Amino acid sequence: MHIRDLIVERLGVATVKVEQTVSETYKKIIETGYRCIPVVDNDDTYKGMIYKVDLLSYLYEEKGDEQGSIEPLLEHQDVYVYEDASFLSALLKIKALPFISVVRNGKLIGIVTHNKIESVFEDAFGLNTGGLNITLASTEARGMIRKLTTVLKDENIEGLMTLDNGSALARRVVLTLENGKSGEEATKIREKLEKNGFRILQMQQIKPR
DSSP: OBGGGTOEEGGGOOOEETTSBHHHHHHHHHHHTOSEEEEEOTTOBEEEEEEHHHHHIIIIISOOOTTSBSGGGOBOTTOOEETTOBHHHHHHHHTTSSEEEEEETTEEEEEEEHHHHHHHHHHHTTTTTOEEEEEEEESOOTTHHHHHHHHTTTSOEEEEEEESTTOSSOEEEEEEEOSOOOHHHHHHHHHHHHHTTOEEEEEEEEOOO
């Protein structure tokens, strides 16, 4: 999956121009209701991000100039991803940020939000489509996924996520099977998994949203 699949397009992104004053920028960020927005120049070249808290600190704690430049207050000038970046690269960069900016040839073309990142995990857990969600464990970490998919070869696996990666002792897997399983079918799946050495930690039916 590439980041281009998760982008909030440029037209839907509130920004301020780097030449705008502190007062103008503060007014804009208040209007948007966001705590941080991207900053660009007249050609839409990405210049960084500006936070509401930094504007407040400058204006009311430091008694800064309302007509001053916002450039000294900019952050994350070098923190962005390209549209063909992997999902993993965005996940790693966005952790401490309200969003991650996406650029093409230096120009801002959109952002990726935490909600967009979370939607990927929601799909993996079957929260949108519904299904039988199972969390299981196995002491056979090596070859576990191959064994699991062999046991469930007749099932449609909608999503699968591994936990405890790197552990040589045990590994947990969260998987979602297609929606519509009856209680009897779920019981048979549990029995099949347990018979093949998997320990069921949790099993629940998820209703589609």
